[in-house]
Amino acid sequence: MSDASSVIIGIGLKKLYESGIVSRKRTYAVNGVDIAIRHGETYVLVGESGSGKTTLGRVLLLLIQPTDGEIICNGVNITHKTHYEMIPFRKKMQIIPQHPEDAFNPRWKVSRSILEPYYLHPESFHLQSKTELLTGLLQQTGLDPEYVNRYPHQLSGGELQRAAIARVIALKPEFIICDEPTSMLDVSVQASIVHLLKDIQKKTGVSLLFITHDIQLARVVGDRVGVMYKGQIVEEGSDTLTNPLHPYTHALTTNSLPGEKSYEARYESGCTWRSVCPKADDICHTMPGLQTCGPVKIRCHHPT
């Protein structure tokens, strides 16, 4: 899967969580994911709550160590790099969180938080002064200079998300994970934040991994879409949400998912969707691989 067109590649990624003291509960939040994000594209990860989107995103950034699998950044295997060896890669990979307020120190003025990369990595800014950097970042994100002299609780959710984006782009990243960046915002400002991110992408060529459970947003924002179900990507393509081939994607996009009770069965092997799939037969007791069908990848024995 190593190719020069990708900024980040995950190969065979797994993340196992174990909980409970008396009886151990094992959950594969990510269960064998292959993914490649190309330079300059927006790849949308879509799926229901608990399907593993956030865990996969954090594993790709090595904010969570995978239980298994490898991560390649610009052709370099970074899976087992030390904290020190990771520094140059960390600068190139950033995340915009769902809750911008969590990303700010409540005791710092917003300007201090936006300039945090400057204090952490002064060598990256050469002769640029703090004021020049801040002015440029505010211009790029459309944030009123007056706001950055305030504390985080004195800004609206949309203003704070712009400030979070300003901090993220300070180090000129090549790859940004946007983890539901608009889901906590008022509908009226959601579109402006999405436009801002796409505008930054147009100007800088940054790759975006956009995590959402909003199908309409995914359709609009994504160059390619990966559909996650129980820790796996079951379908991937540019037209996936308009012409779904996997029975799960079809149910997700037509609002016809069965009730939680009817498909909560977890199998140790085989297709995890088979308990409710109308097409399920004996072969579905074996796990389908992610097959390439033209421009689409699909994990199903019986695609439409």
Ligand SMILES: Nc1ncnc2c1ncn2[C@@H]1O[C@H](COP(=O)(O)OP(=O)(O)OP(=O)(O)O)[C@@H](O)[C@H]1O
């Ligand atoms: N630290 C953890 N310890 C144990 N289980 C976890 C942990 N983090 C996540 N999980 C479990 O892993 C699964 C995937 O969670 P994850 O947050 O990645 O899903 P998601 O698709 O991002 O959901 P949402 O859209 O609600 O944010 C869930 O079953 C969750 O309970």
